[in-house]
Amino acid sequence: MNVCQYGVPPKEWELPFLAVPERVARLRRNICAPLRLWGVPELVDAVQLCVTELVTNVINHVGAGTPTWVTMTANEARLRIEVSDPDAQAMPSLPRTASAQESGRGLGIVATVADRWGVIPYEHGKVVWCEFGTEPGCDDGQVGDPRLAQADALLTLYGRLPAGRRGGSTLGRVVVDEAATELIADLLHWFHVRGVDPDTALDRAQRRFETGLGLRR
Incomplete structure (x- = not known):
């Protein structure tokens, strides 16, 4: 999704990989560089956590070794994270009952940490995305306290x-x-x-x- 606003082209970063547990730590490290380059190092922890949970969902519910893509797109207002996989059937959702809490824990964390999230189904796969606000000056009057x-x-x-x-x-x-x-x-x-x-x-x-x-x- 193109999130360009204010006429400023968005910054983009993408990494294709096979979703296996041993790749998660490397993926977390790879995410750091573009976020720091884009001037949002304060989002590193949040993005690492969300990507970890979303990729872990692919491993657990689609299968280890699934071809997966992580895409980050940023502009002056928002940072968007997308995790894509080729399975259009295993659609993630937040747990609705106590018995589903454990299996839905990852999305619960993403929903808590990110500003918003969602799922886009396609004929040959899906994208699970989340977004964070990056506009400066949103400090709720905290400056000077x-x-x-x-x-x-x-x-x-x-x-x-x-x-x-x-x-x-x-x-x-x-x-x-x-x-x-x-x-x-x-x-x-x-x-x-x-x-x-x-x-x-x-x-x-x-x-x-x-x-x-x-x-x-």
Whole structure:
């Protein structure tokens, strides 16, 4: 799909390969270079995760050794990932029942991480795609927030985030949320070891948080 907007030709990258488990790690590495060249290194983790899940779906539900193509197309607004295979019958879908949760886990991850996803069936195959927003300036008013900057710096210093990692519409949300949760858990452990009730510490932090938002007077 051509996602060109603003009259700017899209950037394109494609890799054909046989879908076997031992190729997945190499595929993840190959994805890094074009994303960094295109100026969206913050999407590397998200794209690697989605491609891994989509290719794993091909291996599990179509068969190991299936001829597969991964295509990435980017413009100023969006990055689109497409994983194509020649099987038009095994159509992926999100699980609808608890018993299907395990088999549908991969698409569940893609649906959570990407902005949107879908399937395009063809007579001789299908394309499973997902997209990420790449437009600059979509920070929801976060620029200039000193407490947010301090938290970002702390998480980076703490070793939970690579430098420059921020939340956003991609895996950044998942990575940052998990990193912050781990930091909070470690701090609660720190309070516990030093004989301070973690619940008391949380209450104090909650009061200060609400005061900062103007929720307490």
